[in-house]
Every structure is written in C-alpha cells, then in structure tokens.
Amino acid sequence: MPPSRLATLEERYAQLRRDLAHIGYLSHGSVYRRPAGQPGARFTWSSKVQGKTVSLALSEDQAEWLEQAIAEHRKLKKLLTEMRRLSRKIMRLRFPDTERRTPLNKKVLRLI
Numbered sequence: 001m002p003p004s005r006l007a008t009l010e011e012r013y014a015q016l017r018r019d020l021a022h023i024g025y026l027s028h029g030s031v032y033r034r035p036a037g038q039p040g041a042r043f044t045w046s047s048k049v050q051g052k053t054v055s056l057a058l059s060e061d062q063a064e065w066l067e068q069a070i071a072e073h074r075k076l077k078k079l080l081t082e083m084r085r086l087s088r089k090i091m092r093l094r095f096p097d098t099e100r101r102t103p104l105n106k107k108v109l110r111l112i
Helices: 003-020 062-096
Strands: 030-033 043-047 052-056
Touching: 003 062, 030 062, 043 062, 052 062
Parallel strands: none
Antiparallel strands: 030 043, 043 052
C-alpha cells in the first residue's frame, strides 16, 4: 500500500483521538419517558446491574442529563470500535507481514 494510505489512516486516528477528548459524562442504560396521565413515575432510568434490571425514578432534569450521558456512552463505544479497527489496519500497513503458507485474511482481523 502507498504511504499516502497510511498517512490517511493515521490522520483519521488522530481525529478520533481529538474527538475522544470531547466526550462528556457517561452512563449506560436507557431513559423511559412515560406519557402524562399514566400511573407511575414520569421519567425512569433502567439498566442491568449484575444481570438484573434496576430502575430508578427521575426528575425531568435528571432524565435529560442521563439521556445525554447515555448518548455520550454510545458515541464512545463507536469511537473505540473505529479506533480498534484503524489500529489493526495501521499495524498491517506499517509492519511487514510474517511469512505464512496462507496469507492472513482481513476477516481474521475483523477488517471487513
């Protein structure tokens, strides 16, 4: 592969690192907004803790804050997935491959 391909991948990786620096508060789970008039808490956060679903009643402000934290958590997971994939691609381009009877395919490294 040409060096320009490696430079492009490394620049994309550097951009992902910069994006990583802007990640805010993190939380997993989900926020459920119950329509007004239904019984029960209007805003509920639920998550798995040790294999069990745990729910917590929230205020509207807490629900909005947690929704943002959950969105940031999902964004972080996507960033990390792409960073792992790019790391493997960069490794393959930067270092010579070992001699094998059959070439190492992209599926093994989860590049496809």
